[in-house]
Amino acid sequence: DIQVTQSPHSLSASAGDRVTITCQASHDIHNYVNWYQKRPGKAPKLLIYDASKLETGVPSRFSGSGSGTDFILTISSLQPEDVATYYCQQFDNLPYTFGQGTKLEIK
Amino acid sequence: QVQLVESGGGLVKPGESLRLSCVASGFSFSDYFMGWIRLAPGKGLEWVSYITSRSNTTYYAEFVQGRFTISRDNAKKSLYLQLNSLSVDDTAVYYCARVASNVRYWGQGTLVIVSS
Numbered sequence: 575d576i577q578v579t580q581s582p583h584s585l586s587a588s589a590g591d592r593v594t595i596t597c598q599a600s601h602d603i604h605n606y607v608n609w610y611q612k613r614p615g616k617a618p619k620l621l622i623y624d625a626s627k628l629e630t631g632v633p634s635r636f637s638g639s640g641s642g643t644d645f646i647l648t649i650s651s652l653q654p655e656d657v658a659t660y661y662c663q664q665f666d667n668l669p670y671t672f673g674q675g676t677k678l679e680i681k
Numbered sequence: 682q683v684q685l686v687e688s689g690g691g692l693v694k695p696g697e698s699l700r701l702s703c704v705a706s707g708f709s710f711s712d713y714f715m716g717w718i719r720l721a722p723g724k725g726l727e728w729v730s731y732i733t734s735r736s737n738t739t740y741y742a743e744f745v746q747g748r749f750t751i752s753r754d755n756a757k758k759s760l761y762l763q764l765n766s767l768s769v770d771d772t773a774v775y776y777c778a779r780v781a782s783n784v785r786y787w788g789q790g791t792l793v794i795v796s797s
Contacts, residue, residue, distance in 0.1 A: 608782075608783040608784070610726070610784070612720070612726070617776060617787040617788065617789055618726065618776070618784070618787055620783055620785050623783040624782075624783075659725075661725060663783070663784070665783065668731070669728040669731065669742070670728070670780075670782075670784075671728065672726040672728075673725070674725045675725040
């Protein structure tokens with residue numbers, strides 16, 4: 575299985591801050607990365623697909639970038655409702671493995 | 682709209698069994714791979730199993746070790762996961778998911794608690 579490594583494991587930031595989460599793949603996976611948001615008590619939600627495409631209905635403060643082995647999820651201005659755990663996922667090879675998750679909190 | 686509705690979770694003792702079900706609606710079920718993803722306390726999202734559209738191929742995570750069986754009934758638009766020999770480490774919310782290049786559609790999850 576392809577390994578994807580997220581960092582940081584957890585993150586605390588203030589409302590309005592710019593936040594970045596990184597995901598590194600064990601080998602070149604082109605742009606085959608998705609990002610998900612998981613809030614407590616809710617099903618995971620697709621935010622970004624194909625590394626940089628914003629899912630319908632997701633606020634534009636979320637963006638994704640990267641290709642090859644290194645990918646970034648950016649929240650341009652952190653909002654209180656963004657408190658969640660974020661996961662990257664590779665879809666270069668089945669099973670489409672997830673990163674370990676980044677828990678985001680508000681200071 | 683697409684809906685995935687799981688059922689079958691519950692509280693069981695170590696070594697016991699459960700059968701999870703997922704009923705799909707709003708899309709052509711037989712055209713898609715389907716799978717189960719779980720979220721255990723203190724851990725991240727992990728694939729449990731997936732099955733191809735015509736049940737030709739199945740995948741199981743290493744931790745399953747022959748204890749779980751995935752199946753589907755395209756006529757009933759239903760996905761199943763038979764969980765046998767459950768251990769406390771299997772305690773998790775199990776999500777039914779439509780598998781494509783991304784997981785756009787998830788069920789609401791069904792909670793499995795394994796405790797003596």
